Amino acid sequence: MHSIYNFATGPLCWAAFIIFIGGLLLKFISMVRRARSSEPYIFGYFSPYFGLRSVIAWLIPFVPRNGKLNPVFTVVTFAFHICLLVAPLFLMAHVMLLQEGVGMHWGTLSDATADVMTVIVLVGLAYFAYRRCTDPTAKYVTGPKEWVLLALVAAPFLTGFLAYHQIFDYQVMVVLHILSGEAMLIAIPFTWLSHMLLFPMVRMYQGSEFGGVRHVKDW
Amino acid sequence: MQPATAWDWSPGRRVVLDDVKKCSREYEWLEEYVASPDGESLAVPANFGEEGASMVVNGEPWENIYERVWYPRYSPDGRLTALAADMGEWTMCVDDTAWENTYGFLLNTRFSATGDVIAAPVQKDGEYGWVVDDAIWETTYEFANQFAMAADGSATAAVVQNVSFGQADIFTYKKGCYSVAVNGESWGTNFINCYSPAFDAAGKSVAATVRTSLYDYTIVVDGKPWAKTWPCAWEPVFNPATGDVCAAVRMAGRWGMALNGELIWNPTFFQVWQQQFSGDGKHLYAIVSPAYGKWTVAVDGQPWAPTFGSQVTDLVVSPDGAHAAALGADAGAYAVAVDGYVWPGTFAMAWAPVFSADSEHCAAKVERRGGKFTILVDGKPYKENFDQVWDPVFSPEGDKVLIRAIDNGKYCRIVVPVRDF
Amino acid sequence: MSEQTKETKVIEDIGIDAGLEQLTEEQIEKTIMSVINAEGGTRLEAYTKTCVHCGLCSEACHYYHSHDKDPQYAPVGKVRNTMWNFLTKKGKISKEELKRAVLIAHTECNLCRRCVQYCPFGVDTAYIIALVRRIVHKLGITPQYIQDTAHSHAATFNQMWLKDDEWVDTLFWQEDEARDEIPSMRIPLEKEGADFMYSVIAPEPKFRTQLIYQAAVIFNECGLDWTMPSTTGWDNSDMCMFTGDFEMMGRLKRDHYECAQRLKVKKVVMGECGHAYRSIYDQGNRWVGWRDMPVPVIHSIQFFWELLKAGKIKVAKTIDKLATFHDPCNTVRGMGLHEMGREVAKAFYPNFVEMQPNREHNYCCAAGGGVINCGPPHKMTRVLGNRVKAEQLKATGAEVLIAPCHNCHGGLEDIIHHYKLDMEIRFLGDIIYECMEKPNAV
């Protein structure tokens, strides 16, 4: 168990982060280069102002019309995404690990807050799962891949929660937590989880087209 | 009209017509003015109400009156032509004399370079073709468009439809129903579409862009297609010296230039079109877009340094082939560029530049913001602005410019030595 | 409607069916993959990779709402049954799947881009569907009627097989007619250097000549300096953009703009048409390499608004009937002309009610994007696919429906007829012509 732990927090962790960050970076560079060489339209119309205007509009809950039309979804998805990003980044245990490992550190959340956030993430995922079974369109376009990705996101949070509350074997849970977290990171560049990068890219492009060329808002 | 050498080239201003609205017959309204090449007459279609319409030249109406008169144009040799209709039949009037024959429709009159040939696309009895000096093509077609005429007027061509098809019959269409007819005689081979027929300098050969399938374009010279096809191709142009044919072709989303079917300019441009050879055939000029949204002129494949964001138009090559001029525009501000240098100042509009016969000087008509017009010569504006002005005309020696202008209701002819600009 | 019934319901279109017969599996595979690889580009990759399969875009689509939330009609559902299918099967798809893809791409999506405003990521389903149409074009299985229109464009440079003389003759005829009303009336042909060239779509000279008449009267009564060409280039429409024949789209736009350049006009004013506008400012110009419009093209909505604001159009009378305003996708999501449009409408119909939703969120008419041009075999697809429009119209209680777009007119007429709404549809030009001061009229 100990050697797995060491491997998971050592080389595997490095590998996961390199694949995650490097993968997204490569994706970004290759897309920008391809667009530059073969699709002049994209950069020909790119406008930081209109692009950011659109990104910001979509980052404020209930500003886009579709957000207003789906209030439950809006609340859940915002809560989910905020917690998804904040909880792991500011979890005390993570920050401490980071400090031991690479000497960087920043502020932390209280364990209780992090715990609540974890629950929010899990509830959010449960809601998404429910929606994928009930919303006709979501159901229509949900395949095994979507379920795997949902599970992949759920796993580190669930195992982290269980480990923290010392439900089941703590050691096992922590290892599972680390492994599943790494699996999720590795999956990001290769699946639609990459929308964390593509969201600002695509939205900025559409915002530029709608704002700069078509003089209309895209939300 | 006399040859240009015999025109009045004495410097100075002469009022030809002291009131452009003057007419010895009462009219309802006058339409758009046209000035003769030598500047000695000013013509305008006039509407005489119930009686009809006719041309008024220097204040004197033609004797003949028609139900409708339009498209007044001076031929290069100074004859005034107009298209006229009575009882739904159309004819060409040349200096107040109508052609003997009438036609179902005539439109968009064309002249040979010297003006000795007057011709127009025609519709007669529901069939289409050319009428040249009142002689209609022996064979006419159920449909024709894209009309072309040899520079000396010796031959005419058009895209014609050889095979009929019914409404929404997409299958016959896809088999090829169109061809090019020269002097009324069709090539025989049919294509999906044909575009932009063009004559060689002698008026003996014709090239056209054709579509061999919905997806393949190539160039056909006298009925014979090039071996290669491209996803798109523009108009062909003959080299006046060698008879070679070149056309812009598209590959993988970029444009290059092909000569006799082989690439001579690599497909690196976002656009290439309106190419022209110098008279000696040694240089090839074209309007190009070297980068997305930037336009300029390329000489033998090398783009000029200055580019324009909106458009480049009216590429003109000097008679000796050593110079070229074009108009460029950025967001409604038009400028004249010659040999890669942009003349100072931008304008609300500009017209195709004109070179002197010795290729030493270049002039252009421009419209200033506010609606007044003037003439630029070698980048310098004439001291006056006018309400209306026609393209500048150089004297045969190239040392003077004739300005034909209307100002304050007076039509005048001004001869200005080039050195006075 | 279940997938089963959907698939057994056969629509016959000889353009699709005869084309499919001639195709081999290898050709299908090769064509699909070569278009995807050569032309799909970054945008296709970004859109397909970004999509999280959430289905939020379904809210955007009138077909989806009109089919009781049948997910086949959701934007992402259409992509699933076309492009995703092509991609996952690497082009190895059956002829049945292909026919279904043609019907989806050509008759169940108007390329209205509303879904871009409903997808959180801005996935442009219209772009993907247009790429499917490009594949369909390359395979030679485009629906018959729109293909015929594309053929007309290619042969005549107009949409309706009009010959050069018929165009000019029609203008003369409209001018003659109008002189009974306004004796000094002119449609100035080939007036080089005029302030603007007026360009229309071919259905105007062919079927709706009164629109040319009305526009000419408005321009005359406002004392404007304008012209129309006597050569090709007068037709600004472009069905080739919608069949995916982008090379022909470029040729058409070149012809149109070169016509304006030749006439030395400072701008082009175009009639009340939506798709032509899209072709001019958004798609055709880009293919050619013009970043913007080389000669500015002003849509009638904006032009009428400018004339009204400048006091050139003077309101002689208003009409009391309750009116509502349909925002055409291509002038609203395409150019943001919604406020101008209703200001003009309200100037003559003060008794005005908005339909819900409106402005840039308006539902498409389901005729646009070339769907109505696919002709009679597909008429019911778009009429049944837009029940939600009928409901939206009905809820306004309006008697008059103002729609400044030809395609919208065609589509809305069919909807009004089918759902038995009692509404009169009008163009802005038609209203202005009726209600403006006409000082020169006898």
Ligand code: SF4
């Ligand atoms: S019709 Fe409009 S909303 Fe529906 S899929 Fe097509 S573009 Fe999107």
Ligand code: SF4
């Ligand atoms: S296109 Fe956008 S809204 Fe539609 S399923 Fe994909 S991500 Fe969701």
